[in-house]
Amino acid sequence: MLKKRLIAALTFNDGVLFRTKLFQPDYRYTMNFVDLWSIDEIVALDVTRPGQGERKNFERAIETLTENCFVPITVGGGIRSLDDVRRLFDIGADKFAINTAALERPEIIDEFAMKLGSQAVVVSMDAYPSGHIFSDCGAHGTGRYVDEWAREVEKRGAGEILLTSMERDGALQGYDLALVKRVVEAVNIPVIALGGCGNWKHASDVLAICDGAATQNIYHFTEASIRGAKSYLKQAGVPIRVS
Amino acid sequence: MGDDGICPACKWAEAKRNIDWAERGAQFKQLLAQHAGRGPYDCIVPFSGGKDSAVIAWRLKHEYGLRPMLVCYGQLLWTDVGRHNLHRVADAGFDILYWRTDQAVSRKLARRFLIERGHPKAHYDAAINAAPVRTAVQFGIPLVIYAEHGETEYGGRVLSQESQRTRDLTEILENHVGDDARNWAVDGISERELYPYIYPDLDDIHRVGVKAFYFSYFHKWDVYENAEIAKDKLGFRRVEPRSDGSFEGFDSIDDMIDGLDFWMMHQKFLFGRATRMASRMIQNGHMTRDLALDLVKKYDGEFPEMYLPQVLDYLGLQRHELEEIAAKHRNPELWHRLNGRWLPAYEVR
Numbered sequence A: 001m002l003k004k005r006l007i008a009a010l011t012f013n014d015g016v017l018f019r020t021k022l023f024q025p026d027y028r029y030t031m032n033f034v035d036l037w038s039i040d041e042i043v044a045l046d047v048t049r050p051g052q053g054e055r056k057n058f059e060r061a062i063e064t065l066t067e068n069c070f071v072p073i074t075v076g077g078g079i080r081s082l083d084d085v086r087r088l089f090d091i092g093a094d095k096f097a098i099n100t101a102a103l104e105r106p107e108i109i110d111e112f113a114m115k116l117g118s119q120a121v122v123v124s125m126d127a128y129p130s131g132h133i134f135s136d137c138g139a140h141g142t143g144r145y146v147d148e149w150a151r152e153v154e155k156r157g158a159g160e161i162l163l164t165s166m167e168r169d170g171a172l173q174g175y176d177l178a179l180v181k182r183v184v185e186a187v188n189i190p191v192i193a194l195g196g197c198g199n200w201k202h203a204s205d206v207l208a209i210c211d212g213a214a215t216q217n218i219y220h221f222t223e224a225s226i227r228g229a230k231s232y233l234k235q236a237g238v239p240i241r242v243s
Numbered sequence B: 001m002g003d004d005g006i007c008p009a010c011k012w013a014e015a016k017r018n019i020d021w022a023e024r025g026a027q028f029k030q031l032l033a034q035h036a037g038r039g040p041y042d043c044i045v046p047f048s049g050g051k052d053s054a055v056i057a058w059r060l061k062h063e064y065g066l067r068p069m070l071v072c073y074g075q076l077l078w079t080d081v082g083r084h085n086l087h088r089v090a091d092a093g094f095d096i097l098y099w100r101t102d103q104a105v106s107r108k109l110a111r112r113f114l115i116e117r118g119h120p121k122a123h124y125d126a127a128i129n130a131a132p133v134r135t136a137v138q139f140g141i142p143l144v145i146y147a148e149h150g151e152t153e154y155g156g157r158v159l160s161q162e163s164q165r166t167r168d169l170t171e172i173l174e175n176h177v178g179d180d181a182r183n184w185a186v187d188g189i190s191e192r193e194l195y196p197y198i199y200p201d202l203d204d205i206h207r208v209g210v211k212a213f214y215f216s217y218f219h220k221w222d223v224y225e226n227a228e229i230a231k232d233k234l235g236f237r238r239v240e241p242r243s244d245g246s247f248e249g250f251d252s253i254d255d256m257i258d259g260l261d262f263w264m265m266h267q268k269f270l271f272g273r274a275t276r277m278a279s280r281m282i283q284n285g286h287m288t289r290d291l292a293l294d295l296v297k298k299y300d301g302e303f304p305e306m307y308l309p310q311v312l313d314y315l316g317l318q319r320h321e322l323e324e325i326a327a328k329h330r331n332p333e334l335w336h337r338l339n340g341r342w343l344p345a346y347e348v349r
Helices: A055-068 A082-091 A100-104 A107-116 A146-155 A177-186 A200-207 A223-235 B008-016 B021-035 B051-064 B080-091 B103-117 B122-139 B150-154 B161-165 B172-177 B192-197 B202-208 B223-234 B258-269 B273-283 B289-299 B308-315 B319-329
Strands: A005-013 A016-021 A024-028 A041-046 A073-076 A095-098 A121-127 A132-135 A140-145 A160-165 A191-194 A212-215 B043-047 B068-073 B095-099 B143-146 B211-214 B335-338 B341-344
Touching (some): A005 A055, A005 A191, A055 A073, A055 A082, A095 A107, A100 A132, A107 A121, A146 A160, A160 A177, A200 A212, A200 A223, B043 B051, B051 B068, B080 B095, B080 B223, B103 B192, B103 B308, B122 B143, B122 B172, B122 B192, B150 B273, B161 B211, B258 B273
Parallel strands (some): A073 A095, A095 A121, A160 A191, A191 A212, B043 B068
């Protein structure tokens, strides 16, 4: 049986680690206490708004990450072409999350899957409880729904879906389980849920539905926190790697 | 910070001058008529032991004729001044429910949070939020009156006008602690031992109908005036001549560890205890900017020597270990290293 995954979602604003709330950078944190060993996977997202910073600062942050850890790293935020991917690939990223670019031109998913292999293509979607998808860091409505979009991205070759609940971003009240369920039931590829994780019970609740529980709360990334999370999940019967 | 370079706290200080406080006072009375007196006490006042919550209790009793229950969650390392003031409040005619929790657990958490977050009182923040609400539920006292809305008074994101008035009990974890205390059950600390830090179930809160309001929405809030009232009416003592890192000795004087907490704040944000207090003094018209500038330059970021041996002993740390922890939290954009010393990259002007 495939193990379930606990995933750290690190959001960078101009290369600096921030916790976000309702899609706005909210609280700065230092990378010095982010434990890069015991977490199962890392999703690193560039949340810098256009004109508010430089891409190279984000790339430098990713470089620091890849130099210091050996767990798979998905990188996303602002990826619009294979050129963008190539640079991040050289730095050491394993998977690439595309969001707005895929909504604007869905063929990009086919192209990415062809060039990189489906395993490296993650389609990230930001949605409200209604299932409406928003693009450009949550700024624009797209008129699309998570389930039909999930089916399409799977057909086009996406290897994984990263589903973010915009309403729960930065909240600690639990994942939007109904939203996650809706996507999981639409596709066969793994779904990672993000947004709303407050405690380990929330993680175990969502892992009963999907494959990966991503948490963006900076206080969940310390070595002691992850140890606590893993032992809680194991006790709750979630198949998880305990190192 | 706004586009004009003025922070929300200063804008609020300006706006405060135009508020019709008599009208707000009438609103407060209406609210008391609606919610007070529905349990064995009229209301609960979360009480740190300090001047602000003590003055609120005093005013509720003497200006509004209420019988509040004060819920005090004990400081990690009480100072003598703090202990004296705490007892003065009971002497002045109040019931205080005092939570003293397992200090073996508290010490472990303080150490962990100093290391990981640069904030040794993260669990204290959780407990001071949980304890009054827990007590409200247990005793069936639905009205809780908090002091000030921090985001409004001192700067931060104010979610709505309603959030300045009513404390949204579901948002406490996110805004005040940042984390769920249940997550701390690791390294020999069990979830049961974390009970004082865990926020009560929302179902219970709603069953009792707990309503929490900010006193500062209905009354002009001024920490300096509070300190004066506490001294005159309650016989509060101060730290003489001043606390480490500041020019005054009336604010946050109850816990020996607070000096370290403020020093860490300065290491992280280059915003120290003196800047914090001077801003409040300027905003409320008690100090000129020129004087504040002198005091900030003189005292901001001063190392907290006053209780250092007790604090290090509590945390189980050596001084050099503390320096190493601070180094990891220093924001490299705000500090640079010159000849083996860390210097601020910016100066207040």
